[in-house]
Amino acid sequence: MKALLFVLVLFLISVLPASAANTSQANGTAPTRIAELYSDIESFDVTLYSIQPEENLTLEVSLIRSENGNKEVIATQEFSTGSLPANTRVTKVGLWDVRNAERGAYTLRARLLEQGQILSESEYDFVYGGNSASRLRVDDLIPNSEGITVILSPNQASLFDLEYMLVDGHDVLSSTKTEKASLTSIPEAFSASWETLLENNREYTGRVKVRVYSPNRGFIASTENFTARDDAKITDIYEDETGASATVLGRSQVPFEGSLAFSVYKLNENFGTGNAIPIESVQERVPVLLNNDDETVEIAWSQKLPEGVYRLEIELLGNNGDVIEHRETVIESDLSLASSLSSVNNSTSETEASSGKRTPGFSASSLISGLVAVFVLFKEAKLKQNTRL
Template identity: 75%
Template sequence: MKALLFLLVLFLISVPQASAADTSQVDGTHQVRISELYSDLESYDVTLYSNQPEEDLILEASLVRPDRGNEEAIATQTFSTGSFPANTRVMKVGFWDIRNAERGAYTLRARLLDQGKVLSESEYDFVYGSNSASRLQVDDLVPNSEGITVALSPNQASIFDLEYMLVDGHDVLYSTKTEKVSLTSVPEAFSASWGTLLENNKEYTGRVKVRVYSPSRGFIASAENFTAIDDAEITDIYEDETGASATVLGRSQVPFEGNLVFSVYELQESSGSGSSVFVESVRERVPVLLNDDDETVEVAWEERLTAGVYRLEIELFGNNGDVIERRETIIESDLSASNASEASPDAGNETSGEDGGNGIPGFSFATGVAGLAVVFSLFKKLH
């Protein structure tokens, strides 16, 4: 009897397990949903997830405020999600333009649509202007072509996550996260570099989202616009009477495709006015640079600079032909005109014998002696 009762109990327990297995098979079909939401009165983000690739779904985001028992939709934005891959969390970002905002409760209501059919919907509630101060506050935010920097001040010792985002329209082009960062009592700046290429003269938005763990999970977000530009700097130069070089360091995620121009001017001491006479100019392309890449560009003068003092001007031109940086230095040469001629690249082609007066080159004399020795040796063997 006990054995029969045991088998009956075992059968009853196994029935829900079989049902759960059937549910997991149903979950394996096409699913697309809104997995996470956040909003304040400046910006919002909606995280989407699908187990299949998606194309051109419609996301509708509404900012709603209770009004005497009713709801008032303050702002609504509708846009295409474009395409996104399967099994990947994809974040879409939007920005509110709310003026004269009132304190109180607000709701972000998001719906994901496909040809008018609601695939998923979700809500996020928040309060604007509450008296409860956050553990952290954003003091400043500076995004640029290199990356993004945020200055945070702690109201209390805090542990938090920092997420940096590069936003173009509603799309997050690049994001990176630093987890379990801490602040105790002193403000501190945190930075991240963009890990993607930027387009020259295009406007982007840099956004940070701070997740504070306690006393309960909360978020702080801040965003600023910037225009991406190509940028670089000259970090080191070398110069002498034979040529010059300059090392260029990239300072942007816009690919730098600029040029260096080396110009030499001879200073005129006799004039007393500090004037100079143009000697020559050399233009060289700088290899393509990104942020923190560096390359050294070398040039040689057409002729070695003779004795005198010269002014070397080095100009770094950007992608659009604008001068990004200009450096000047002095070249002091003590090379006489005759020495310069002898040391010139063409000097090796001139004839100069060892005894000077007979006009016979040294190497020709040595060759002649060796030839005579060979002929004499052969003559002895024949006789």
């Protein structure tokens, strides 16, 4: 009997630590664990935390429908967590594709796995299509290459936090928070700019998560996809008979590496565009721009425009050479043709002088002046000699 009791005690000692370990992992005290969960019928997010660096763990998430005591898994996703830095909260985001969703109770179940072994497990319950109305609702969500804007309407005066997320696949590239914002009676737009560079023609997801403080600390989330594009606009132009300039403002977190094309045409007397004569075209690269950066690009015509009326066309070309914006204006010059040619000759003379060249006329006058000075000195010397004699 004593021997049997001894064996039973040894068995319990060997089993209890494993059970305690599983309980601690489920309760969120494991070294690497699921720290926070959220889901609705459209999307979910899982926040992970580790006290040590981890690589390529597996996150398994399931959407479970509960009805009359029965549970049905209606969607499951499994993906790698990538790199998890030590002592850093990392959030992973995903989208559900549930068609004809039924009203009722749902559960998000998340499991963090390492080679098939569960490191941490957690669940989040929510109700879809319930009668309980939130204090806030999302009227519209617009993410683009600049940032994200959400329009919120209050059902009651509310105090809330806003989190803006830029998502690529399951990874949150950028996250910005606005704390203790408020609405009282009318809808209002809230915006944030992305704080990271985007890749041209790549699809991203913009997400807003609203945390309402009262009566219960609930959440509202909204998600929308967009394709990042390089973008800019011309904000100011200047033109005259000597040249032109344009100021360009960046409107995207995709680096803008485009150019400006300036073209000038001589117009006939009735200013008809059909008979315009091409005079000159110049294309100049725009310095790299990001959202809200601006640069001014200046060009000069090869010669001043003679008297007449000209049409100036300015095209802003994108990274791929596509025309983003087209502007037209007129240049009215009162310079005569002779004045225009004279200005060109003067410019040529100034260029030669600055490079150390001299014109033949200048060299001849210098030679004559030198000969006269020598003749005068020679004559004075001869007079002095005759006086002595």
